[in-house]
Structure formats: structure tokens, C-alpha cells
Amino acid sequence: xxxxxxxxxxxxxxxxxxxxxxxxxxxxxxxxxxxxxxxxxxxxxxxxxxxxxxxxxxxxxxxxxxxxxxxxxxxxxxxxxxxxxxxxxxxxxxxxxxxxxxxxxxxxxxxxxxxxxxxxxxxxxxxxxxxxxxxxxxxxxxxxxxxxxxxxxxxxxxxxxxxxxxxxxxxxxxxxxxxxxxxxxxxxxxxxxxxxxxxxxxxxxxxxxxxxxxxxxxxxxxxxxxxxxxxxxxxxxxxxxxxxxxxxxxxxxxxxxxxxxxxxxxxxxxxxxxxxxxxxxxxxxxxxxxxxxxxxxxxxxxxxxxxxxxxxxxxxxxxxxxxxxxxxxxxxxxxxxxxxxxxxxxxxxxxxxxxxxxxxxxxxxxxxxxxxxxxxxxxxxxxxxxxxxxxxxxxxxxxxxxxxxxxxxxxxxxxxxxxxxxxxxxxxxxxxxxxxxxxxxxxx
Numbered sequence: 001x002x003x004x005x006x007x008x009x010x011x012x013x014x015x016x017x018x019x020x021x022x023x024x025x026x027x028x029x030x031x032x033x034x035x036x037x038x039x040x041x042x043x044x045x046x047x048x049x050x051x052x053x054x055x056x057x058x059x060x061x062x063x064x065x066x067x068x069x070x071x072x073x074x075x076x077x078x079x080x081x082x083x084x085x086x087x088x089x090x091x092x093x094x095x096x097x098x099x100x101x102x103x104x105x106x107x108x109x110x111x112x113x114x115x116x117x118x119x120x121x122x123x124x125x126x127x128x129x130x131x132x133x134x135x136x137x138x139x140x141x142x143x144x145x146x147x148x149x150x151x152x153x154x155x156x157x158x159x160x161x162x163x164x165x166x167x168x169x170x171x172x173x174x175x176x177x178x179x180x181x182x183x184x185x186x187x188x189x190x191x192x193x194x195x196x197x198x199x200x201x202x203x204x205x206x207x208x209x210x211x212x213x214x215x216x217x218x219x220x221x222x223x224x225x226x227x228x229x230x231x232x233x234x235x236x237x238x239x240x241x242x243x244x245x246x247x248x249x250x251x252x253x254x255x256x257x258x259x260x261x262x263x264x265x266x267x268x269x270x271x272x273x274x275x276x277x278x279x280x281x282x283x284x285x286x287x288x289x290x291x292x293x294x295x296x297x298x299x300x301x302x303x304x305x306x307x308x309x310x311x312x313x314x315x316x317x318x319x320x321x322x323x324x325x326x327x328x329x330x331x332x333x334x335x336x337x338x339x340x341x342x343x344x345x346x347x348x349x350x351x352x353x354x355x356x357x358x359x360x361x362x363x364x365x366x367x368x369x370x371x372x373x374x375x376x377x378x379x380x381x382x383x384x385x386x387x388x389x390x391x392x393x394x395x396x397x398x399x400x401x402x403x404x405x406x407x408x409x410x411x412x413x414x415x416x417x418x419x420x421x422x423x424x425x426x427x428x429x430x431x432x433x434x435x436x437x438x439x440x441x442x443x444x
Contacts, residue, residue, distance in 0.1 A: 010286065011294055011310050011400065019399045023311025024286035025272050029392070030311050032399040042353030043245060045201035051193065059192040062254040067095045070188075071108060071149050071179040072136055074227070076100035077216055084216060086223075089132055092141035100190060101213070102220045107184040108153050111260050114178035121234045121263075125181040129231065133180040137173065150176040183232050183261030187221050192254050203253055205244055206358070207348030211421045214344035215337050221257050222336060226329040228261045229365065235261035237269065240360035247355035248380040257358070265364045276369050283372050284435045288320060292432040296400050298407050299345060300430035301423050303338035306346055308404040313388075314357075314378040315398040317346045317407065321373040324441040326363035328373045339373065341421035346377050348420050349410040355380040372439040 012020045017034040058065040067073075075088045078098045087098070117123035125133065136142040150172050154164050164172075178184075191204035206214060221240060228238045242257045243249035265273075276282050291297055291307035298306045303323060309316035319342050321328075323335040331339070343358070350356060357378045363371035381397065388394045398406075408427045414420045425431070 021310045028311050030394045030396045032396050048199035048201040050199050060252045060254050062188045062252055063192050064099050071106040073103050073105045075104045077102045092145040103188045104224050105186050106179050106182050107186050110178055110182050110184040114182045129181045146176050183228055185224055185259045187257040189255040203352050205352035208352055211341055211344055215340045218340035222328045224259055232261055237262050237265050237364045242358035245355040248357050269364055284437050288437050289434050296404050297430050297432055298404055299424045299426050301338050303335040304342040306342050308400040310400045313394040315403045317377040319343055319375040322436055322438055324438040326370045343375055345420040348414050349407045370439045372437050
């Protein structure tokens with residue numbers, strides 16, 4: 001019988017204040033050195049430009065008056081007198097009849113293209129998708145829309161204008177198959193700037209939405225994830241992420257999430273699964289429990305919790321669902337909305353001026369072990385340099401305790417202003433019960 005192996009210490013503070021961290025899932029080593037974190041976090045706006053009223057709703061290709069610049073949308077959420085309604089496959093002739101609170105559209109530049117799936121797996125458009133494609137292209141407005149957008153894509157991809165002009169209409173239409181059956185979607189929010197914005201520094205981010213609006217955002221995203229699995233049986237995982245502001249990889253400073261179907265589980269999932277098979281209670285023991293014992297808990301509600309993460313290259317807020325369901329689309333409405341409220345609050349506390357990546361993690365479809373749905377919110381406030389490359393030790397300028405204090409202070413103020421969900425229990429208010437993540441109860 002092998003002796004019990006104790007988990008290593010994931011957080012160690014040295015006498016001079018240096019904090020050494022070890023990521024329990026990836027083994028990444030991170031140091032926080034005193035004095036390197038006293039820097040402004042957000043993007044500076046020394047000379048903001050007044051907004052032109054004539055460009056209201058038309059600031060970028062994701063804005064509501066420029067719907068024709070994106071590929072044919074798959075769905076949109078619109079306001080109604082009784083709440084909200086989801087419209088599917090709006091035809092081109094009616095794309096401007098309603099204003100979408102959130103739209104699901106194919107990415108113009110897919111990470112894995114339709115051609116990738118077709119060439120490597122023999123994937124073809126499902127019958128219902130092929131029928132929608134046919135109907136869309138049979139309308140004059142739909143055909144003109146597809147030809148215009150594929151022309152934009154071909155030019156941006158470096159094709160010579162003369163070569164594009166020499167292509168037949170049918171060849172150009174064929175190049176647009178990914179607009180209907182591709183596996184890389186965007187969920188685009190309506191606003192570019194906050195309501196009443198006067199200058200271009202007042203961008204609308206996740207945290208500037210109301211909690212109710214953010215729930216719609218999460219609902220649209222979760223439904224789209226399930227939709228991509230239903231569309232392509234060869235997809236082993238649908239990764240979900242949000243790049244906010246250009247330093248975090250955003251092409252547009254307009255709020256949107258990205259969903260990409262891939263044919264692997266991903267290195268992160270494989271590393272985590274290897275540890276999970278040894279210790280099925282891993283996520284409780286080295287994440288939620290450990291964070292609680294080290295007083296890193298930021299907030300908790302009935303179905304989710306958030307804490308200051310450790311062992312990350314960038315300051316990271318970790319958000320976990322407590323649900324026994326591994327798949328986000330199997331969460332009850334209450335569980336899904338609790339996660340949304342927690343994610344929203346962490347964005348609001350972070351602020352719209354801080355470049356961030358939002359990364360989703362959940363159980364891959366072909367995995368037999370339960371895993372909790374969890375979201376990492378990473379502040380992209382530093383640049384990797386030679387030290388990290390040479391040593392593979394990463395310098396994170398904000399220690400987990402400092403991150404917790406910054407976020408908690410802001411959350412108390414936001415709650416007092418009624419700008420986040422009011423049922424969040426903050427810091428010392430959180431119950432922090434051991435093993436509060438119930439994913440193992442959902443083992444199948």
C-alpha cells in the first residue's frame with residue numbers, strides 16, 4: 001500500500017513579501033515580487049474623443065446599423081412587450097426589422113474552417129442547415145448579402161482583386177459554406193458604448209450590463225455551445241472565450257464572446273483529467289477548499305462562488321458553479337443565472353478599462369468523469385518577457401491576496417449602488433463550506 005501523498009503548498013509567502021505560487025492543475029510556477037504591482041491597471045485615455053451623434057449605432061462592424069457586414073446570423077434575442085424572444089435564422093430582407101440585444105453570427109475568419117471539417121472528416125452540412133442555406137441564397141437580398149461578405153473575407157485574406165473578380169458567383173457562394181455550417185460563432189452584444197456615453201473612453205463591457213442583461217448574454221452563449229455540438233458530431237469540445245480590449249486579443253472593442261468547435265479536448269483538459277482520475281475530489285480540495293482556507297474567497301451565492309486564483313500568469317478570478325451538472329446547458333435556470341450573476345459581478349469589479357480574457361472550462365462530451373463548469377477571468381495587465389521565457393517562472397504583478405482585496409472593496413461599493421446582484425455574499429459573509437462543489441454527485 002502506497003503512503004498517502006500530501007498535496008504541495010500552492011502558496012508560499014517569503015520573509016521579504018515575495019509570494020511563490022504553484023498552479024494545482026498545470027504545475028505553472030508564478031512569483032509575485034514586492035513593488036512590481038504598484039502600476040495602473042487599466043488602459044489610459046489621456047485624450048478621449050467626443051462621439052459623433054451621426055455614427056450612433058454604427059461605430060464598428062458589430063454595431064446594430066451595420067448588420068450586413070457580418071455573415072448571416074443564426075439567432076438573435078430581441079425585446080418584446082412581455083420580456084425577450086429568440087428569433088432564429090432571420091432572413092436578409094428582415095435583418096433590420098428588429099434590434100438585437102444579442103446576436104449569434106458565424107465568425108468571418110474561423111479558427112477551424114468548414115473546409116477543415118469537410119476535408120478531414122467528410123463533414124457536410126446537415127439537412128436542416130443545407131435547407132436554410134438554400135432558402136437564404138434564393139432570396140435576392142440573401143444572395144447579395146452573402147456575396148458581399150465573402151468578398152470582404154477574400155480581400156482581407158489577401159486574395160488579389162482580379163482573382164476574386166474572375167471567380168464565378170457559384171465559386172464565391174461555395175466559399176461561404178462556413179457561414180451556415182461552420183463551427184466558430186460569435187455572440188455579439190448590442191451596445192458599443194454605455195448609454196449616454198459622450199466620448200470614446202466609455203465602452204460597454206460585460207460589467208456595464210445589468211445583471212438581467214448579462215443573464216441573457218450567458219443564456220445565448222450556453223445555448224450556442226449546445227447548438228455547435230448538435231451541428232457537428234465530430235466536435236470533441238467547444239471552447240468559449242471572451243477577449244476584451246485589444247491588449248487581450250480583441251479585434252473590435254465591442255463586447256462579444258467566441259465559441260470554437262475543435263476536434264481535441266485540449267491540453268488543459270488532458271492535464272486536468274490525469275489528476276482528476278487520481279483524485280475525483282480534486283476541484284474541491286485544491287481549488288475551492290484551498291482558496292477558502294487561505295482566505296481568498298471573494299463572493300458566493302447559492303449556486304456559484306468566486307475566489308482569487310493562484311498559479312496563473314496573469315491576475316485571475318476563478319468562478320465555479322456548485323451544481324452537480326457538468327454541462328452548462330444541463331444547469332437549471334437558477335444555477336445558470338447564479339453563474340451569470342457571479343461572472344457579471346467580477347467583470348463589474350474589474351472595470352471596463354482593464355483588458356481581460358474570460359475563459360470557460362467544463363467537462364468534454366467524451367469524458368466519463370464529472371467536472372464543474374468554471375470560468376477564469378484573467379487581467380491582461382502585464383507583458384511576458386525574457387525572464388519568463390528563460391526560466392518558465394512567470395511574474396504575476398498582483399498577489400492573490402491583493403487581488404482579493406481590490407475586488408472585494410469594489411464589490412461592496414457596487415452592491416451598495418445596486419449595480420450587481422444583491423444576493424451575493426462577499427468575503428467574510430460567504431459560508432465557505434468545505435466540498436461545496438457538488439459535481440461529483442452528478443457522476444454518470
